[in-house]
Amino acid sequence: MYLGFDSSTQSISAIILSALGEIVAEHSVNFGARLPEFAAPSGFIPGGEKGEVHADPQMWLAALDLLLAELAGKTDLAAIRAIGGSGQQHGSVYLDETFAARLSGLQASQGLREQLAPALTRASSPIWMDTSTGEECAEMAAAVGGNAEVCRRTGSVAVERFTGSQIRRFFKNNPAAYGKTAHIHLVSSFLCSVLAGKSAAIDFGDGAGMNLLNLSKLAWDENLCAATADGLQEKLPSVAPAGTVVGGISSYFVEKYGFASDCKVGVFTGDNPASLVGMGATTPGQVVISLGTSDTFFAGMTEPHTDPRGFGHVFGNPGGGFMCLVCFRNGSLAREAMRDELGVGWEAFDVESLQAMPPGNEGNIMLPFYGAEITPRRDFSGPVRRGSTAFMAGENPAAQIRGLLEGQFVNMKHHTDWIGIQPQSIRLTGGASRNNGIAQIVADVFQAPVERLEIANSAALGAAILGAVTDGKSMTEMQSLACRCAEGTLLEPSASSADAYDMAKFVALLG
Ligand code: XUL
Numbered sequence: 001m002y003l004g005f006d007s008s009t010q011s012i013s014a015i016i017l018s019a020l021g022e023i024v025a026e027h028s029v030n031f032g033a034r035l036p037e038f039a040a041p042s043g044f045i046p047g048g049e050k051g052e053v054h055a056d057p058q059m060w061l062a063a064l065d066l067l068l069a070e071l072a073g074k075t076d077l078a079a080i081r082a083i084g085g086s087g088q089q090h091g092s093v094y095l096d097e098t099f100a101a102r103l104s105g106l107q108a109s110q111g112l113r114e115q116l117a118p119a120l121t122r123a124s125s126p127i128w129m130d131t132s133t134g135e136e137c138a139e140m141a142a143a144v145g146g147n148a149e150v151c152r153r154t155g156s157v158a159v160e161r162f163t164g165s166q167i168r169r170f171f172k173n174n175p176a177a178y179g180k181t182a183h184i185h186l187v188s189s190f191l192c193s194v195l196a197g198k199s200a201a202i203d204f205g206d207g208a209g210m211n212l213l214n215l216s217k218l219a220w221d222e223n224l225c226a227a228t229a230d231g232l233q234e235k236l237p238s239v240a241p242a243g244t245v246v247g248g249i250s251s252y253f254v255e256k257y258g259f260a261s262d263c264k265v266g267v268f269t270g271d272n273p274a275s276l277v278g279m280g281a282t283t284p285g286q287v288v289i290s291l292g293t294s295d296t297f298f299a300g301m302t303e304p305h306t307d308p309r310g311f312g313h314v315f316g317n318p319g320g321g322f323m324c325l326v327c328f329r330n331g332s333l334a335r336e337a338m339r340d341e342l343g344v345g346w347e348a349f350d351v352e353s354l355q356a357m358p359p360g361n362e363g364n365i366m367l368p369f370y371g372a373e374i375t376p377r378r379d380f381s382g383p384v385r386r387g388s389t390a391f392m393a394g395e396n397p398a399a400q401i402r403g404l405l406e407g408q409f410v411n412m413k414h415h416t417d418w419i420g421i422q423p424q425s426i427r428l429t430g431g432a433s434r435n436n437g438i439a440q441i442v443a444d445v446f447q448a449p450v451e452r453l454e455i456a457n458s459a460a461l462g463a464a465i466l467g468a469v470t471d472g473k474s475m476t477e478m479q480s481l482a483c484r485c486a487e488g489t490l491l492e493p494s495a496s497s498a499d500a501y502d503m504a505k506f507v508a509l510l511g
Pocket of ligand 1: 008009087088089090128161209270271272325
């Protein structure tokens with residue numbers, strides 16, 4: 001059996017997968033609810049100033065112990081042959097030179113938290129929600145000749161939440177503590193190190209979320225490391241492809257939770273690359289659209305070509321090659337805002353309600369943004385409408401809702417054209433993905449069939465599949481066994497809608 005962990009913003013989860021692709025056990029620990037002593041109800045420390053959003057790495061350690069204690073109570077962990085894992089991307093953990101010795105000397109009689117906390121040189125970890133490093137991003141970009149160059153090298157322009165600018169901010173604001181730092185890990189590689197009992201490598205998927213990994217060389221970029229902080233390269237772990245074995249599990253976990261001593265630990269990855277695996281979408285041509293608070297589009301790519309507009313990101317694909325990731329801030333955020341503005345319920349987003357207007361919305365189009373957007377990166381004070389007088393006046397809920405949804409997915413199609421691959425099939429996930437009305441619009445706009453998977457936690461499933469890959473199993477075989485589509489969820493695009501969307505008019509309105 002294989003164990004997959006996903007340490008996300010609000011919780012840590014585990015999935016145990018059999019070699020036949022059956023989910024044998026699932027367990028999760030919610031940080032806010034289960035570890036109230038860290039005063040982080042949503043997984044991060046509230047009240048950060050100037051865009052700072054940090055989390056307590058000690059909380060992640062306490063949660064790992066708690067999760068395993070509870071999992072060991074209901075499953076025999078001795079049957080686990082290999083472990084894979086993923087973490088929220090971009091977050092970083094700073095440790096001194098005692099880290100390695102502390103890891104190899106962990107005592108099962110005590111907890112991870114008290115034994116490893118003294119190695120932390122930065123008490124809190126900046127995470128992906130942090131927006132405090134605009135200045136550092138500009139400095140890094142200027143040092144290598146501009147953002148186009150950062151993007152050419154690393155797959156993304158310099159981004160606040162990415163780890164490089166976060167490291168630079170620490171180096172500038174707290175040089176003494178930076179000087180004491182011997183290892184800088186991502187959330188993923190930190191937890192992997194703890195499980196393997198030694199400092200672990202970062203994989204190409206999560207490493208690409210740092211603005212420090214040169215994608216054509218698949219190695220740390222010397223110029224960007226130098227532009228970030230003194231002596232950085234020596235503090236970064238090595239890089240390795242997904243599926244690489246880090247080593248056997250640390251004896252701490254064997255003694256304390258009953259793992260077999262020959263259980264292997266593979267390199268961990270980011271939650272999005274792990275989701276690509278867990279959604280069975282690592283092959284180029286398959287696309288995942290996650291409909292959450294923000295909407296996210298990700299897909300496998302053969303070549304690491306980058307977004308000329310600078311909004312999208314390119315990461316390593318755990319299945320080989322590369323993947324793109326494009327985030328849209330106005331996802332459910334905007335769908336909810338419109339629902340509330342119109343005073344309707346979610347049934348107004350159902351297939352039947354949406355059919356009151358035809359695909360293309362009789363030429364009524366909308367830029368569907370209720371506030372700041374990141375793709376495109378611009379502030380909006382509300383949706384921008386073009387069309388009939390009634391539509392411009394906000395009348396006819398069916399036309400407004402269809403206008404919003406079509407706008408969201410036409411905007412998504414436009415801003416993902418640079419990957420150069422027509423989607424063969426789209427796998428929808430996230431809160432709004434069960435809604436057939438929304439799913440049909442996705443199918444029609446992209447002219448591709450849309451399906452939904454049985455499982456909700458695709459990152460932990462992907463992590464468990466990566467565990468199996470570490471043990472020599474084929475990823476595609478594990479995906480075909482484990483990534484099953486929920487019955488009756490396949491929707492075909494309607495051919496008559498192929499020319500219904502006026503992309504050119506939408507792009508002109510975007511300006
Ligand atoms: C991706 C990103 C988020 C985090 C959240 O770039 O910032 O999706 O990985 O888990």
